[in-house]
Amino acid sequence: MTFDAFEVVPAVDVQDGEVVQLVAGERGTGRQYGDPVEAATRWVEAGAETLHLVDLDGAFEGARANADAIGRILDATDVGVQVGGGIRTVEDATDLLERGVDRVILGTAAVETPEIVGEISAEHPGSVVVSLDAKDGEVVVEGWTEGTGLDPVEAAGRYADLGAGAILFTNVDVEGQQTGVRTEPVRELAASVDIPIIASGGVADVEDVVELRDAGAAAVVVGTALYEGNFTLEEAQQAVA
Template identity: 65%
Template sequence: MDSASFEIIPAVDIQDGQAVQLIGGKRGTGSEYGDPVKTARDWIDAGAQTLHIVDLDGAFEGKRVNAETIESIVDLSDTVTIQVGGGIRTASDAIELLDLGVDRVILGTAAVENPSIVEEINDRRPDSVVVSLDAKNGEVVVEGWTEGTGIAPAEAASRYENLGAAAILFTDVDVEGQLAGVRSEHTAAVVDAVNIPVIASGGVATQEDIQELQSTGASAVVIGSALYEGELTFDEALSAVQSVR
């Protein structure tokens, strides 16, 4: 993996009108960090080239909730890549977001329950679908991380590559938001299963964690709590990538 191509992506998770970070994917945990639009602007000003936006209310309720906030974030810049997930359950939901100016839609529950939706959206908007595989205890979970599927992440990743997914977002929910370090072997298993980019997420607390995930062959890492809690600055995260040779 060329260090220049490995990307640091700040997370902007939205719940009850606030930018938040949950612990272990559990609703009602974690901390609030203020206006998500201002938060997104701050990350753009810091130099982020991609933003990872999650409508957590939508993820838990099964329908899009924070459409106006997301639209305001899209309007902040026409040069930053915006990927959005949470509450996208139909191809129409996805196309609506893409028409709004979102660059990539992230499908989790919808892709697991109806895999053909990936192919349907890809046929209409090629290279616009990122399939989110959130894993707890070695299996993909859905419905806001509350229901197990019995499917291993690597197996699922291969399936969605064949259906036209442009990338896989792999989140290790067991360590998400805990600032306790990454489990890179889980990400590596997904990377090894596919030929499309894999975006890693979950557990990053240090520059070493970033380097460890980069070494798996992942294309990027989404970072939330470590940035919000000051464990890492955005510049420090970038420096970690640049130091890998």
């Protein structure tokens, strides 16, 4: 998986069929932003080249729960799509990839059964994004509720060797808080592996987007700051053009 240029990727996180943005990954802290298809269409019309879709119920419960909403987004849009949340098996991933998803995001499944990364990548090279969500410098899983003892840099190297196409790094400590990004973890990850790093968490303004690019990220996922109107997608894209 490669990025021809730095991408700003809008997030469409779905809970109970609606767009929701959580604060620090805590269930129940979310603010609702309406219909997922309307949100996705709005970002595409604003110039998004890729959409980041997450089934939050799936992430917490361990099984995909918003497949209908994600399917409707796939039907309504014609840009690249990466999907995460509740993907626990090769069959789950294959179903999404055959449905037209470009990249599947594996978090808990990759930690619990690392070989799944290689199995999916063998049939669909470059399609697996491993999600390394870090809280207090430790990779967490099960919807950010359980620690693993894993160091993000060491884990990234392991998954790169297994065939992952990219690493999605979310700093849970600042996720959804619009308090600014922490670039050092992103810089360390980007320096440690040859596959792209997609950064997420804490973006409050356009300067944060630029800082993540300068830290070595290939793309940044932005949610709350876009929904709250801190800046437009076009403004962010122009800042890193």
